[in-house]
Amino acid sequence: MARILFLYAPLFRTRHHQEFRLSRAVNMGTLPSRAQACVLILILAMNVALCTVNIPYGTDRAAAVIQIRTGIMATMNLIPLVLIAGYMRVADCLEFKAGWDAVRLAFMDSSFIRAGLIRAARIVTILYRNVSRDQTTADIESLPDDLLKIALNLPRPWIVTPGQHIYLYIPSISLWTSHPFSICWTDDFDSLAAERETPETTPTNQIYILMRRRTGFTDTLARRVSGSVNQTLSVHALVEGPYGGIHSLDSYGTVVLFAGGVGITHHLLYLRRLVRGQVEGTVAARRITLVWVVRSPDYLEWVEEWIGSIVSIGKGKERESSPTRALQILIYVTGSYNADGMERIRLGGSEEIRVSTGRPSFEKLLAWEMSNQVGAMGVLCCGNGRLMGDGGGFCK
Ligand SMILES: Cc1cc2nc3c(=O)[nH]c(=O)nc-3n(C[C@H](O)[C@H](O)[C@H](O)COP(=O)(O)OP(=O)(O)OC[C@H]3O[C@@H](n4cnc5c(N)ncnc54)[C@H](O)[C@@H]3O)c2cc1C
Numbered sequence: 166m167a168r169i170l171f172l173y174a175p176l177f178r179t180r181h182h183q184e185f186r187l188s189r190a191v192n193m194g195t196l197p198s199r200a201q202a203c204v205l206i207l208i209l210a211m212n213v214a215l216c217t218v219n220i221p222y223g224t225d226r227a228a229a230v231i232q233i234r235t236g237i238m239a240t241m242n243l244i245p246l247v248l249i250a251g252y253m254r255v256a257d258c259l260e261f262k263a264g265w266d267a268v269r270l271a272f273m274d275s276s277f278i279r280a281g282l283i284r285a286a287r288i289v290t291i292l293y294r295n296v297s298r299d300q301t302t303a304d305i306e307s308l309p310d311d312l313l314k315i316a317l318n319l320p321r322p323w324i325v326t327p328g329q330h331i332y333l334y335i336p337s338i339s340l341w342t343s344h345p346f347s348i349c350w351t352d353d354f355d356s357l358a359a360e361r362e363t364p365e366t367t368p369t370n371q372i373y374i375l376m377r378r379r380t381g382f383t384d385t386l387a388r389r390v391s392g393s394v395n396q397t398l399s400v401h402a403l404v405e406g407p408y409g410g411i412h413s414l415d416s417y418g419t420v421v422l423f424a425g426g427v428g429i430t431h432h433l434l435y436l437r438r439l440v441r442g443q444v445e446g447t448v449a450a451r452r453i454t455l456v457w458v459v460r461s462p463d464y465l466e467w468v469e470e471w472i473g474s475i476v477s478i479g480k481g482k483e484r485e486s487s488p489t490r491a492l493q494i495l496i497y498v499t500g501s502y503n504a505d506g507m508e509r510i511r512l513g514g515s516e517e518i519r520v521s522t523g524r525p526s527f528e529k530l531l532a533w534e535m536s537n538q539v540g541a542m543g544v545l546c547c548g549n550g551r552l553m554g555d556g557g558g559f560c561k
Contacts, residue, residue, distance in 0.1 A: 418540020425548025
């Protein structure tokens with residue numbers, strides 16, 4: 166109860182994840198949770214107290230003392246700031262997705278030696294993943310609606326699990342910065358027809374990410390790609406990771422995945438694993454529902470092939486003993502559309518895919534799933550702040 170009402174509760178209603186934006190480029194962050202707000206208020210109160218208490222007001226020294234105190238406080242506040250920034254990647258690694266948990270880590274051991282060791286470990290990881298006889302390369306292709314599809318060819322593959330993300334460096338675009346992206350697909354062993362090992366037990370040499378164009382690194386890369394021949398580009402890249410991917414949905418009888426726009430990247434490998442597992446009888450899932458909110462039917466072009474291959478898993482191979490297949494893909498188109506686009510989004514009339522217009526009601530969708538629930542229910546949300554806030558709010 167303390168977690169629901171205090172630790173993870175949004176400050177006001179359900180808007181914890183919604184970003185404050187001054188413009189498309191200027192993001193002022195998100196609203197803190199109630200627990201985070203308390204910590205912030207305490208820090209603020211401490212700063213005010215340390216700068217104003219026991220000052221010899223009314224004497225000549227008052228201004229000088231205030232100056233010294235505020236100077237010291239500004240310097241002291243820099244230490245946690247730098248440590249938190251440095252520890253963010255470690256927090257990621259430990260799956261502390263809510264960045265504020267990094268505060269806890271930073272104060273647990275605020276030694277610079279430790280921070281140095283962590284940075285060294287990251288460099289070793291980057292070298293291990295990328296330096297070999299072959300180099301990591303990125304084949305980049307431009308898709309509709311400001312999206313880039315990137316195939317990363319890895320010299321040192323690993324076993325990709327759903328929910329993993331990597332940090333991507335493209336030195337020819339930006340030498341020192343890296344950005345996180347979900348691994349949304351792996352090519353190998355897509356089909357059950359191939360009676361081979363599954364992707365979950367086999368390292369894969371090629372992973373895919375879908376990158377939404379924003380205003381910094383992603384914008385520079387998108388401009389470079391659109392200026393290239395055929396709107397495709399092959400560049401040298403560096404991959405750091407993988408991080409995350411420690412949450413399994415295998416034991417849930419009912420699984421609901423909510424995605425908004427490019428948030429679909431986080432769910433595709435979960436969906437593939439669950440559908441494959443359902444057919445093979447290796448996961449508990451009996452009801453699997455993906456709810457994807459998109460602005461335009463064109464978005465399906467991003468993932469048409471991959472969703473098509475998930476829908477076809479196990480088709481034509483049903484055995485009498487295999488459990489009833491209960492996959493639903495509900496696509497909600499919130500922007501303008503034309504009839505051709507809507508027909509296309511149905512992937513040639515696949516019975517698992519239903520397309521509606523307008524925004525979904527999370528409350529109604531979850532209530533429906535709960536009334537038909539089989540076993541425990543697992544819900545995952547990935548999208549913009551509003552979707553995360555609404556989805557998370559109704560789950561609570
Ligand atoms: C775990 C995780 C997985 C993600 N997966 C995807 C994905 O699959 N596809 C996708 O399109 N986007 C994904 N993102 C978001 C993506 O990382 C940002 O859109 C990208 O870093 C923006 O780069 P930019 O320089 O163009 O950003 P800007 O235009 O400068 O800023 C746009 C937004 O991105 C945020 N941002 C900028 N740099 C970083 C950074 N290094 N780390 C985190 N956030 C940053 C900013 O705070 C701002 O909200 C993911 C983010 C996280 C945390």
